[in-house]
Amino acid sequence: MSQQNGNRSRINVEIYGQQYSVVGDESTSxxxxxxxxxxDKMRELNAKNPSLDTNRLAVLTAVNVVHDYIxxxxxxxxxxxxxxxxxxx
Numbered sequence: 001m002s003q004q005n006g007n008r009s010r011i012n013v014e015i016y017g018q019q020y021s022v023v024g025d026e027s028t029s030x031x032x033x034x035x036x037x038x039x040d041k042m043r044e045l046n047a048k049n050p051s052l053d054t055n056r057l058a059v060l061t062a063v064n065v066v067h068d069y070i071x072x073x074x075x076x077x078x079x080x081x082x083x084x085x086x087x088x089x
Contacts, residue, residue: 016042016054041065 011028012021013035022031042061046052052060 015039016046016057038065 007025008023009026009028009031010021010023011031012019013032014020015035015038020035022035024031026034038061041064042057045060045064046057049057049060
């Protein structure tokens, strides 16, 4: 169930078998995608590390997602710099 409050969306999502109420400025479809990615990553890591409890799995998921974010941010900066050097920006 979702509801719009001004620009904020509230939506209930399921991540790793648990229900969460998420509030954000993005669309409900965006929030659903984010929740699905987190759920997928947790399940992927659980398949590799089935002995981890949920808390450790959640922290490991966060570490992996932030790592991916930093790598993409660095790649984005390198591409921007290349564009600047070529006078494309």
